[in-house]
Amino acid sequence: MPIDFEQNPKFAEYAHPEVLVSVQWLKAHLGTPGLVVVESDEDVLLYDVGHIPGAVKIDWHTDLNDPVTRDYVDGTGFAALMERSGISRDTTVVIYGDKSNWWAAYALWVFKLFGHQDVRLLDGGRQAWIESGSEVTREVSSVAAASYPVVTRDDSSIRAFRDDVLAHFGNPIVDIRSPQEYSGERTHMPDYPQEGALRAGHIPSAVSVPWARAVKEDQTFKSREALEAIYQGEKGLKPGDSVIAYCRIGERSSHSWFVLTYLLGFDNVRNYDGSWTEWGNLVGVPIHKGEDAGPVPAKAS
Amino acid sequence: MSEPLAVAAKNLAEEFTAAGVRDRLDFLLEFSDNLAPLPQRYLDHPDLLERVEECQAPVFLFTEVEDGLVSTFFSAPEEAPTTRGFAGILHELLNLRSVAEVLAFSDEFPDTLGLAEAVSPLRLRGMRAMLYRLKRQVREKNAV
Numbered sequence: 001m002p003i004d005f006e007q008n009p010k011f012a013e014y015a016h017p018e019v020l021v022s023v024q025w026l027k028a029h030l031g032t033p034g035l036v037v038v039e040s041d042e043d044v045l046l047y048d049v050g051h052i053p054g055a056v057k058i059d060w061h062t063d064l065n066d067p068v069t070r071d072y073v074d075g076t077g078f079a080a081l082m083e084r085s086g087i088s089r090d091t092t093v094v095i096y097g098d099k100s101n102w103w104a105a106y107a108l109w110v111f112k113l114f115g116h117q118d119v120r121l122l123d124g125g126r127q128a129w130i131e132s133g134s135e136v137t138r139e140v141s142s143v144a145a146a147s148y149p150v151v152t153r154d155d156s157s158i159r160a161f162r163d164d165v166l167a168h169f170g171n172p173i174v175d176i177r178s179p180q181e182y183s184g185e186r187t188h189m190p191d192y193p194q195e196g197a198l199r200a201g202h203i204p205s206a207v208s209v210p211w212a213r214a215v216k217e218d219q220t221f222k223s224r225e226a227l228e229a230i231y232q233g234e235k236g237l238k239p240g241d242s243v244i245a246y247c248r249i250g251e252r253s254s255h256s257w258f259v260l261t262y263l264l265g266f267d268n269v270r271n272y273d274g275s276w277t278e279w280g281n282l283v284g285v286p287i288h289k290g291e292d293a294g295p296v297p298a299k300a301s
Numbered sequence: 302m303s304e305p306l307a308v309a310a311k312n313l314a315e316e317f318t319a320a321g322v323r324d325r326l327d328f329l330l331e332f333s334d335n336l337a338p339l340p341q342r343y344l345d346h347p348d349l350l351e352r353v354e355e356c357q358a359p360v361f362l363f364t365e366v367e368d369g370l371v372s373t374f375f376s377a378p379e380e381a382p383t384t385r386g387f388a389g390i391l392h393e394l395l396n397l398r399s400v401a402e403v404l405a406f407s408d409e410f411p412d413t414l415g416l417a418e419a420v421s422p423l424r425l426r427g428m429r430a431m432l433y434r435l436k437r438q439v440r441e442k443n444a445v
Contacts, residue, residue, distance in 0.1 A: 043358070044420045045382035048330050061421035098380060 002118045003035050003092040011123075013224040015265025019258075020123050020221070021094055023132045030054055036087050036144075039126065040107040041098040050136035052096070052129060056085045056143060060103050060251065064110050072153065078114050079148040086143035089116070096122035096129065100212070100219040106254040109271055112158055114151045121258065124220040131218070158257070160244045160270035162278060165203065166285070166300035172237055173206035174245045176256045177276065181248075182208040184289035197280025201289040203246065205296040207235050211252040214259045227264055239266045246272040246279070306402040310394055310410055318415040325419045332389030333382040339374055350376060351438065353431050358384040360427070362435055366442040371403045372396060373435060383420055387411075387428035391435065400443045404436060 006025040011017035021029075029035055030053060037055040039047045047057040058064065063081055066073055073081065087093060093111065097104035101121055111119045122129065130136065155161075160168070180186045184201035202208070213230055216222055231237050243266060245253040250273030260266040272279075279285060288294025304312070317325050343349060343363060350361035358381030365372040373396045375388035394410075395403050407413075411428040 043381050043383050044424065045326060045330055045333065045386065046380060048326065049333075049379070049382050061423065062419070067418070 002090075003029060003032055010223065014263040015224075016262040019120050019262045021120050022123055023128050023134060026052070026094060026122055026129075027134055034090070035092045035094065036085065038085065038087075038093055038095045038104075038107065039097055040095055040103040041126070042103055043098065046098055046126075048138065050138055051141075053135055053137045053139070054141050055096075056141050058085060058095075058107055060106055064107060072110055072113065075114070075150040075152050078110075078153070079150045082148035083146050084143065086146045087116075087148060088146040089148055090118075091146070092118045092120070094120045094122055096125045098126045100127075100215045100255070101125040102211075102251050102255050105258045106251040109158065109254040109257060113153045113155065115154060124218060127219050158261075158270055160246075160272040162272075162274055162282060162285070163300065164270065165244055165246075165272055165279070168242070168244050169205060169297045169299045171242045171244070172235075173203055174235075174237075174243060174253075174256060174260075175202045175206040175208050176211040176245055176247050176253050177202075177208075178210055179208060179291075181276070182206075183291050184287075197276055199280045199287050201280075201287040202276075202294070203279055204286050204288040204294040206246075207293055208291075209235060209256065211247070211255050214256060221259065221263060224263060227259060231260065231264060237266070239264065241266065241268065243269045244272050245269060246275040248276045249273065250275050306394060306398050306406060310406070310413075313390070313394065314410075314413040314415075318413075320415075322415075322419045325415060329386035329390075329416065329420070330382060332387075332393070333385035336375060336377070336385045336389040336392065339376050343374055343376070350374075351434060353427065353434055358427075360384045360388060360431065362388070362431060362438075364435055364438045364442065366400060366439060369400050371398055371400055371439050375431075383424055384427055387431060390414075391428070391431060395435065400439055403439050404443075406432070406436070408432060408436075 005018040006021050008022055011020045037052050038058050039051050039055045040058050041047060044059050064072055095104040095107050104121055104125060108119050108121060175182050182202045186200060214222060214227060237243060243260060245256045247253040250271055253271050253275060257269050257271040260269045286297050317328060320328060350363045353360045353362060358377055360377040363374045373392050375392055377385045377388055411425055417425055
């Protein structure tokens, strides 16, 4: 049975208030049977330095990605990961992490590929928890026994592949990388040169909305009104649009996917996880350089 | 530091690879925890430090060469323990070694620790970059 959703005036304004919890809520609910807290960070050791008491670690590289194929784990792998994390199919999962929840949102998106019902993000992530002065521990969390079914991953509704992008032209594409990556000034994000590409620029017709515009300085999400002003007002997106979001490897765009889907109520947003590390290296696809979106290419038949 | 660098590196690699994946991470965390803070002269002059651009976390390193001996200094934030761990390992092995030993040190060393499966190959690239830059600094300073 899902644990009560947080009644919070800020969250109540979002399209799906049930996908967020605050630090205060989480503190009050730690240890509740049926709740598992998951930390997911960029740095694989950050959890080990100190984590929310009882939280388990799920790492994007070593847990969520298949070590051989560039893809996510399959249903068997996900079920095994859930069971060793103490998560059953009806568990309420709260995920938090570093970098304004990039990896937490990425993990949440993977949970949704497997249709896990009740997954929530801690608003403000790891930083909000630590800055509130709440306890962190190095103690290894004990994991409750869990049983998780083998569920086939559904790549059709919230995930886009390169052929989906080619067939999508004419519909909105959101590039959430830095302005320099978008314009083609650099092939990688500032500070991340190892995730480069042979071509610099963006997918033609994509609009630029760097992910960080969705969060406040304290890393919590902006209000619904502020988010609407950016995505709907400034960029002209509409909740009924079919939207594809991408970044370099799909983690920052998971964050923007989360914002569009759950905070603004867009019901047809897909994350192109191949992102620029695929598109910028792909033979024969168009790219556009410069600060403008560029022409809309012909749709692939 | 009685044993030659190559032997110390081999022993450390054996300690890592003999451990399970979980224990390798704990071992790396110990190096992170024990990374020495920068001496005051570098805290006062962060401009003297070289940023390792290949690392996702802001990590800086500096080397001194005096009387043929290399001293290494690293700085990386607490929020980047993997990077700090890499720095700690390089410091333990390379600090106060001779220029010749440091320059002869294998560029492939980061691949010998069995960390690719524990932290992922992508993350391990940061350690290779640190080693590369460190050796380049020593080469430049030794030529002066």
